[in-house]
Amino acid sequence: MADTVDNAIAGPEATQPFAELGLKPDEYQRIRDILGRRPTSSELAMYSVMWSEHCSYKSSKVHLRQFGEKAPKTDALLVGIGENAGVVDIGDGWAVTFKVESHNHPSYVEPYQGAATGVGGIVRDIMSMGARPIAVMDPLRFGPLDAADTKRVLPGIVAGIGGYGNCLGLPNIGGEVVFDSSYAGNPLVNALCVGAMRHEDIHLASAKGVGNLVILYGARTGGDGIGGVSVLASETFSDGGPTKRPSVQVGDPFMEKLLIEATLDVLGAGLVEGIQDLGGAGISCATSELASNGDGGMHVWLDRVLLRDRSLSPEEILMSESQERMCAVVTPAKLEEFLAKCAKWDVEAVVIGEVNDSGRLTVDWHGERIVDVPPRSVAHDGPVYQRPLHRPSWQDALQADTPDDLLRPVDGEQLRATALNLIGAPNLASKAWITDQYDRYVQGNTILAQPEDAGMVRVDEQTGLGVAVSCDCNGRFAKLDPYTGAQLALAESYRNVSASGAIPLAVTNCLNFGSPEDPEVMWQFAEAVRGLADGCLELGIPVTGGNVSFYNQTGTTAILPTPVVGVLAVIDDVDRRTPISWGPDGELIYLLGDTRDEFAGSEWAHHVHGHLGGMPPRVDLARERLLSEIMIAGSRDGMLTAAHDISDGGLMITLSEMAMHSGIGARCWLPDDIDPFVQLFAESAGRAVVVVPRSEELRFTEMCAARGLPAHRIGVVDSELGADAGYPGQQVLQISDLLTVTIDELRAAHTATLPAILNA
Amino acid sequence: MARVVVDVMLKPEILDPQGRAVQGALGRLGLTGVADVRLGKQFIITIDGDVAGERLEQLHALAAELLSNPVIENYVLRVEADA
Amino acid sequence: MARVVVDVMLKPEILDPQGRAVQGALGRLGLTGVADVRLGKQFIITIDGDVAGERLEQLHALAAELLSNPVIENYVLRVEADA
Amino acid sequence: MSPRIGVVTFPGTLDDGDAARAVRFAGGEPVALWHGDADLKSVDAVILPGGFSYGDYLRCGAISRFAPVMTPVITAAGAGMPVLGICNGFQILCESHLLPGALTRNQSMHFICRDQRLRIENTSTAWTNGFAHGQEIVIPLKNGEGNFNADTATLDELEAEGRVIARYVDVNPNGSQRDIAGITNARGNVVGLMPHPEHAIEDLTGPSLDGLVFFSSVLNALVGA
């Protein structure tokens, strides 16, 4: 027997398991105050999931506001923060939407399904804006490559992302793979999706129009993932394994593919007034948000929900996180056509509710009223915490522990060994073992994918209009200084898309941190958000959406603060994209930007010395902006044949990647005012390598000089160098008289690392 | 030589998209009255020597941890007549 | 209600990379004497009414054509006690 | 009038748009065919494109084989109409017994996506007549179950009759017997191919333009017929 509103009025003193559902006593009291009585068990279920950290952002809200307050002026933003995903104008009547989300904890518990359903969730977010999903990316983080648990979780997570994304027909165009001991026991699985639509197809999650019908369509509702939101995302794991073993959701990518086609079909035919995906908190979230954003009232007949398991209680149905479901608001006149389109795609659909102007969200179960609440109080007016924050006690000591005294390579031979060592370091090694499991060709519009700086897809086949996306973060920098670290993540992502020739337009983020109840973690979070908001303002690109993932820790040890930043950029003709591989002999290699003795948080300090300390590289966003403008102009005016940003591992790694990817050698030299080791391996920001045809050299260098961007000619593409350098018949990369490596040697070191461990 | 058979099935509350797809196909091909289809894995392990005592315990542990994921699956293990 | 179980296995002459991988993993985790591992599928079909006569024949035909591919797989079908 | 090439969409098909684009690039007229219709709309040839029809949840291609559209496809193939199955389409052709053998799980057990080198070994089929014998090409390969398996007698027969149309070169990505990437039926009108020619028709999006030849070949065959 369901607990009804009448029961709640008649039996006000019943004790309720609010604590087990993750609610604090004062939160429970607030619910009683809002309702003027005790909640029914169904109401309690709804409030508990919707007021969880994951859904309500109760710890992060006060900080995230800055993204709006500091948002730069831009005409590009069609839908801003707060909707399922932001929407950006890219011209010609086209709009794109993109967003990144985390699925960290579920992926630790069940790597394959956790990661797969992460992809499924973000894809539905994108669909709920009215867009066709066109690409995915997957920033991933694991414990050390050789750790036993990494061998458990990594293959499963990668197979899950591939299994789901490949089956949906979404090209995977990039991502990240980072190994660090702080992620052992708490891998990060972030998933990003990009979608495209015509301006007139933009849809929002709101239930407007009294008498309109609320349709639930897609997979049937089952008992999976119940409480996943409150339990999975708000509690941490104890040392011995998961403290609670929630039932994990299993994804059905085939159903999601049908859901995409059916959704685009009904949207295209103009049958939909409002639309919402079902993710965390399932029907509770979808109905309360739709109602809260619309005319304010909705009635739901919960017993009409199609079930996979007929024994589910109404509370469970409200909380279930069964995958592959969507909600649409449809006028009665269009109902029949809507249902017919769903039937064509074999997608089940049923009317579960109706929009009204009561100002209440009411839910009936077999004729009895089990929920009667103001929808805003569930969806938007959850608790907000100003959590205490505190600069970590160890922060000063960490910053004082500079890498200056670490033993550095001193001669050519040692530099050469360092280069070969780093190119095979887990964080810098080829990720082909992973990315080869992802379909990057499907849809036939992929212009750039791994291992390019940014992923790029064509949006309009006729005009060549396209978008580029990159996502980046160096958590070590963020640990040294979260404010600067977040800006460095933004700068790198911005630089990556610019290197491809596209103009940066908007930012998304996935903020992965430890427990918000730890004041030191909260400080890291607050600093990172402040850094990112300030950085976006300075670069002139707004944050359009994102995701916060807290409680990423093993025991009481938090992960590296990891604010993953994604930047979306537009290119008016993908034909002009700049790849990372250089062209024929004689093209000139230029280093743009300034190099300083900056090794704190670098891959060299990490991989060679296991050291983390000091202050991260300096950020100069004005310089980043200039560099970006030069690379975009170079692409637009045909002055560049290749470009590659300099980040992890420094210049030597950038040159090596360009050489390996093109299969052609080069003769390089170093400006002689800086120590060669610093020149080759420092990770100063604001730099890139670009390749200029001889015919364009003058025009390009004059542009750099006029704009004040340092440009050093440091090499020339040369496929014949091998013989002179003592490697006849081979392609070599030569750095002055300091060192010469063959591309085969680089490749061998670069490609061996992951297979050696993961295939063992 | 013994033959150990481990059947691994998704727990009943977990969605089984494969089973559903098969159920749909059986229906389309004219089989009536199919109430449910679940699709599981079957491991057939041929093993030297006897399977009992500690060895059987070891097999159970492996079935629970390696061959299945207890979060979403159940397993049944049986030792069949010597192969 | 009847429960029909169909086990589908790769034919012995067809290489089973998954079985081999499991065999390797079992060995690495300390199980000795594993001579062979094969990985197959198990369908559990719950069906209304009786399964006999023509209905059973129909099920055999479907097991042979849909649930297994005779080029590479064998199947075994059994009807279990009413579910 | 340019030949009409049908491209079938099953639930879960992914590369139908790419296949239609390839037909267009080659100068043909792509015609969309729906799995649920037992009607070929008087096309001159049929492509079964790649993807995960029905999620490939049972065995790749096992469920699609029974789709209504396959009845006329099987009849037309028997009557000599050119039919190309790419990846999932190849699996469907095998499951339908239009081609011998079966495609099983990759030996590595992973899905694999790579630019693959192939050698064309039969240039007399409807889909390969534009190639030179022994020509090496590079087109994308992407599959989880592309490991071609057949018994020895069948393999020997395929070899003896020259019905292996393409073989993997350099790397055998999925463990296929005798490095087989594609085969044809005895008549040379039905071809199954694991790698994806429809993804190699444009400089911007593919590793080469080699894939286009499969589509221009069938137009040749149809115009010549």
Ligand SMILES: Nc1ncnc2c1ncn2[C@@H]1O[C@H](COP(=O)(O)OP(=O)(O)O)[C@@H](O)[C@H]1O
């Ligand atoms: N998990 C992943 N999924 C897809 N692509 C990835 C993944 N990890 C890395 N990549 C791709 O590999 C290439 C190299 O990665 P990375 O070194 O992190 O690039 P960058 O330093 O330019 O951000 C990039 O093209 C990136 O998008």
Ligand SMILES: [Mg+2]
């Ligand atoms: Mg880069």
